[in-house]
Amino acid sequence: MSSATPRMTDRERSVALSVFLVLTMLVTALIVFKLGTAKGDTAIFYQLTENIAEGAGPTSQIFQDTTSYVFSSDLLNQPAAVVAKDPLRPLATATDDPLRGHAYYILFLLAPLTRIVPVAVLFAALFALSFVGMVAVAYFALRRCGIGIPASALFCVLVITHPAWSQSLFDGQFYPDRLFVGAGALFAYLLYARRDSRVGIIVAAVLCALINERGALIAGIFAVGYAILYWKELRDRVFTLCVGVGLLVYSVFLVKVVLSNIIYGTYFISVADVLGHFHDVQFVERALLLVLVCSPFVVLALFAPRMALIAAVCILPNILGNIGGAEKIGWSTHYPSYYLPILVMAALAGFVNLWRKAKTANVPAIPYVALGVMILGLSMLDPASYAGVRISPDQLSNQFLLRFPRELATYYGPAGRELDGEAADVSRVIPPGARVSSIESGMPFLYRGRTIHYFPTGIDQAQYAVVSASGMDGGRTYGGVLSFLGRQEAAKANDLIFARMRRDGYDFDRARYYPMLGLAIIKHGRPAKESEQHAQ
Numbered sequence: 377m378s379s380a381t382p383r384m385t386d387r388e389r390s391v392a393l394s395v396f397l398v399l400t401m402l403v404t405a406l407i408v409f410k411l412g413t414a415k416g417d418t419a420i421f422y423q424l425t426e427n428i429a430e431g432a433g434p435t436s437q438i439f440q441d442t443t444s445y446v447f448s449s450d451l452l453n454q455p456a457a458v459v460a461k462d463p464l465r466p467l468a469t470a471t472d473d474p475l476r477g478h479a480y481y482i483l484f485l486l487a488p489l490t491r492i493v494p495v496a497v498l499f500a501a502l503f504a505l506s507f508v509g510m511v512a513v514a515y516f517a518l519r520r521c522g523i524g525i526p527a528s529a530l531f532c533v534l535v536i537t538h539p540a541w542s543q544s545l546f547d548g549q550f551y552p553d554r555l556f557v558g559a560g561a562l563f564a565y566l567l568y569a570r571r572d573s574r575v576g577i578i579v580a581a582v583l584c585a586l587i588n589e590r591g592a593l594i595a596g597i598f599a600v601g602y603a604i605l606y607w608k609e610l611r612d613r614v615f616t617l618c619v620g621v622g623l624l625v626y627s628v629f630l631v632k633v634v635l636s637n638i639i640y641g642t643y644f645i646s647v648a649d650v651l652g653h654f655h656d657v658q659f660v661e662r663a664l665l666l667v668l669v670c671s672p673f674v675v676l677a678l679f680a681p682r683m684a685l686i687a688a689v690c691i692l693p694n695i696l697g698n699i700g701g702a703e704k705i706g707w708s709t710h711y712p713s714y715y716l717p718i719l720v721m722a723a724l725a726g727f728v729n730l731w732r733k734a735k736t737a738n739v740p741a742i743p744y745v746a747l748g749v750m751i752l753g754l755s756m757l758d759p760a761s762y763a764g765v766r767i768s769p770d771q772l773s774n775q776f777l778l779r780f781p782r783e784l785a786t787y788y789g790p791a792g793r794e795l796d797g798e799a800a801d802v803s804r805v806i807p808p809g810a811r812v813s814s815i816e817s818g819m820p821f822l823y824r825g826r827t828i829h830y831f832p833t834g835i836d837q838a839q840y841a842v843v844s845a846s847g848m849d850g851g852r853t854y855g856g857v858l859s860f861l862g863r864q865e866a867a868k869a870n871d872l873i874f875a876r877m878r879r880d881g882y883d884f885d886r887a888r889y890y891p892m893l894g895l896a897i898i899k900h901g902r903p904a905k906e907s908e909q910h911a912q
Contacts, residue, residue, distance in 0.1 A: 384516075384519050384520075388519075388525070392512070392515060392516070396508060396509075396511075396512045399504075399508050400501075400504045400505055400508045400509075401504075402780075402784060403503075403504035403507070403508060403545055404497070404500045404501045404503075404504040404505075405500075405784075405788075406545075406780075406783055406784060406787060407500035407503055407504060407545070407550075408496060408497055408500045409787040409788065409792045409795070409796065410546075410783070410787050410792075410795075411795050411796070411799050411820075411821075411893070412795070412817070412892075412893060412894070413546075413547055413548065413549060414496075414549060414550075414817075414820040415549055415816040415817055415819065415820065416438065416442060416816030416819045416830070417549050417551065417816075418499075418549045418550055418819075418820045419438050419816075419819035419820045419822075419823040419828070420436050420438050420439045420442070420474060420819075420823075421483075421499065421550060421551070421552070422495050422496065422499075422820060422823050422824075423436045423437070423438055423439075423823045423824070424436040424439065424474055424483060425483050425486060425487050425490055425495055426487075426490055426495055426824070428483060428484060428487035429487040429488060429490045429491055433473070434473050434474065434475045434483070434484075435473060435474075436474050437827060437828065438819060438823055438828045439474045441466055441467075441828065441829050441830055441833070441834075442830045444466070444467035445466075445467065445829075445830040445833050446830070448467055449467055449833070451464075451833075452858060452859060452860045453860050453861065454861075455861065455865060455868075456859070456865050456866075456868035456869035456871075456872055457868075457872070459832075459857070459859075459869045459872070459873070460869065460872035460873055460876060463836070464832055464833050464834065464835055464836060465833070465834065465836070465837070466829050466833050466834045466837075467833070476635060476636050477635065477636070478588045478589065478590075478635070479588045479589045479630045479634065479635060480552045480587070480588050481586045481588075482552055482555065482583070482586040482587050482588075483552060485586065486498065486502070496820075499550040500550065502550075502554075502555060503545070503548075503550050503554050504545070505558060506554055506555045506556075506557045506558035506559070507541060507544065507545055507554070507557050507558065509557075509558035509561070509562070510535070510541075510557050510558050510560075510561040510716075510717055510720065511532050511535055511536060511541075513558070513561045513562055513565050514528075514531060514532055514535060514561070514720060514721075514724055515528050515529070515531075515532050517565050517568070517569065517721075517724055518531060518724060518727070518728070520569065521728045521731075522731075523727070523728065523731055526744070527731065527743055527744060527747070530744065530747045530748070530751070531724065531727055531747060533747075533751055533777070534672060534673075534723075534747055534750055534751050534754070535720055536776045536777070537751050537754045537755055537775060537776060538669070538670075538673070538716070538754065539669060539707035539759040540669075540707050540712035540713075540716050541557075541716065541776070542774075542775075542776040542779070543707040543708040543759070544707065544708055544709075544710075544712070544713075545776075546708070546779065546783065547708040548708040548709065548710070549710075551710040551713075552587055552588060553587065553588065553590070553591070553710035553713045553714070554710055554713055555583075555587050555591075556584060556587050556590075556591045556594070556713050556714055556717065557713050557716055557717050558717070559580060559583045559584050559587060559591070560584060560591070560594060560595060560598075560714070560717035560718060561717035561720065561721060562580050562583075563577070563580035563581060563583075563584055563595050563598070563599075564598055564717060564718060564721040565721060566580055567598070567599060567602050567616060568602075568683075568721060568724075568725060570610065570611070570612075574612070574615060577615075577616075577619060578619070580595075581595060581599070581619050581622075581623060584623070585623055585626055585627075589626075589627045589630040589631055589635065590627070590714055591714070592623045592624070592626050592627040592630070593623070593624065593627040594690050594714045594715070594718065595620075595623050596620045596621070596622070596623030596624035596626075596627060597620070597624070597686070597689055597690055598620070598686055598690065598718055599616055599617070599619050599620025599623060600617060600620035600621060600624065601620075601685070601686040601689065602616060602620075602686060603616040603617035603620060604617070605682040605685065605686070606682065658701065658762070658763075659698065659701075661762040661763060662701050662704040662705050662762045663695050663704055664762075665704070665705055665759070665761070665762040665765070666691075666694060666695060666704045666705060667695070668757070668765065669705075669707075669754070669757065669759050670691065670719060672723075672750035672751075672753070672754055673687075673719045673720065673722070673723035674687075674719075674723075675726075675750075676722075676723040676724075676726040676727045676730065676746075676750075677719070677722035677723045677725070677726040678726060679725075679726035679727070679729040679730045679733070680722060680725035680726040680728075680729050683721070683722040683725040683726065684722050684726065686718065686722065687715070687718050687719045687721075687722035687723075690714065690715045690718040690719070691715040691718075691719060693715075694711060694712070694715060704762075705759065705760060705762055707759055707760075727743065727747075730742070730743055730746070731743050753767070755771060755772050755774075755775040756768060756769055756771045756772060757771065758771055791892070794892050795892045795893065798890040798891075798892050798893050798895075799821050799893065801888075801890070802818065802821045802822065802842070802890060802893070802895065802897065803821050803822065805840075805888060805897055806822055806826065806840050806842075806897065808824075808825035808826060809825060809826065810826050810827070810839050810840055811826070811827045811829070811834065811837055811838045811839050811840075812826055812827065812828050812829065812834075812838055812839070812840045812841070812842060813829045813830075813831045813832060813833060813834040813835045813838040813840075813841045813842070814828055814829070814830070814831055814841070814842035814843075815830075815831045815842060815843055815844055815856040815895075816830075817842075817844065817893065817894065817895060818842035818893075818895055822842070831843060831856045831857070832856070832857055832873045835873070835876075835877060835880075835882075835900075836880065838900055839899065839900050840897055840898065840899055840900065841877065841882060841897070841898045841900070842895055842896070842897055842898075843855065843856040843895070843896055843898065844856045844894055844895065844896075845887075845889055845890075845894065845895060845896035846891075846894060852887075852889065852896075854870070854874050854896060855870050856870070857869040857870045857873050877898070880900075881900060881901035882898045882899070882900055882901065883898065883899050883900075883901045884898055886899065887899075
């Protein structure tokens with residue numbers, strides 16, 4: 377970065393910070409009020425963090441039950457008839473340490489705050505702060521590089537147009553991984569700025585490492601790559617390299633020694649299987665769509681080739697990895713959180729170079745035209761159309777700047793109050809101490825003080841079932857049983873399981889229906905002892 381770049385005025389800095397704070401608060405409120413996005417993983421992190429705060433350690437009963445059902449029972453891979461005849465008893469009721477799968481050690485820092493701020497509000501605020509914070513880092517970085525206010529703001533619009541940013545805020549659950557979006561951007565910026573802020577770099581590096589082992593890995597790759605590729609220009613090259621190596625060593629130590637995560641053994645495609653996977657049409661289509669959606673940032677990053685190379689290494693796991701497709705186009709998931717800040721910073725560095733080239737060539741309109749075309753193209757692209765790219769003006773309504781006011785109006789209004797009322801009633805109807813078989817959407821409202829089983833496990837022992845529901849009285853459709861064998865097999869399993877529940881005494885005639893949440897609570901009519909005898 378040039379030392380001769382103009383400083384921001386106090387007024388501009390105040391305005392920018394005000395916009396940042398207001399947007400953060402509005403996004404926080406939207407996440408809090410939009411209760412439908414909270415699901416099973418949210419409940420796990422709520423329960424885990426509160427247990428840490430209460431001195432019970434990093435435990436979560438929901439995590440243990442869910443992982444036992446998904447990874448140990450194999451019920452999701454069984455035909456409907458087999459599932460319906462299974463005893464469906466919970467495989468485990470003891471708590472377990474979720475931090476054995478991922479090193480979310482930052483929760484130990486966050487847990488004490490839940491005694492002051494409700495965990496749902498705390499996580500929503502951190503979610504918003506991370507994502508809006510990355511945009512703020514980009515804006516201040518561009519202004520320090522001498523980029524004008526309009527162009528800097530337009531670049532930020534491009535960032536929030538990316539579905540990994542906007543869809544995550546609209547439709548995503550909280551994961552500690554989300555914090556890397558802001559922390560990773562800050563770490564990358566501090567290295568890119570070359571301000572000799574060793575303390576700031578170390579603090580940002582520690583923050584990235586505490587988020588989890590993948591945060592340490594990506595931050596380490598960036599630091600090592602930056603030190604090597606910019607070796608001649610860096611004054612603090614040895615320090616930068618040491619920080620990067622330290623992060624990489626820490627990440628490898630966690631994966632190899634501390635953690636026990638079966639996914640790490642099957643995530644990456646081996647070199648021998650690469651050609652085979654390229655015969656998998658869905659795999660190729662999703663990978664190409666990922667590249668296409670990220671292409672505006674890739675094109676800009678090419679004007680800073682070394683930064684582009686670092687970003688390519690960071691996004692490569694999402695291209696070559698395979699856990700079912702979400703790692704590529706699951707825009708609302710946490711999977712893009714690790715490459716997004718690096719990709720944005722690489723695009724930022726390239727945009728700075730493009731701006732300077734255009735200024736030198738006396739064609740200052742080029743950066744504006746480029747950003748405008750990229751924003752329009754990305755706004756009209758359907759980010760889920762992997763089976764055939766769809767570009768349509770109809771997609772413009774999903775652009776963040778257009779969708780955000782609509783969402784605020786919806787969830788700040790009567791619909792939001794109705795949604796909040798339904799959530800409160802779900803918690804009230806099912807008393808503390810109850811045993812519940814619930815789909816993921818019901819778990820965030822019930823995690824505290826109840827034993828939760830992943831529906832349909834535990835239905836014979838449970839006092840309540842929380843399932844998905846739609847339609848009117850008399851024509852209501854219930855669901856919730858999942859299957860990896862496809863929709864038809866899932867539909868058969870649902871029919872058989874709900875017939876079993878009716879036979880076993882679940883009171884469907886008095887089911888409580890929550891249309892905004894899409895949930896129904898069905899009480900088990902038999903006393904607990906009778907249910908247990910029946911199950912045996």
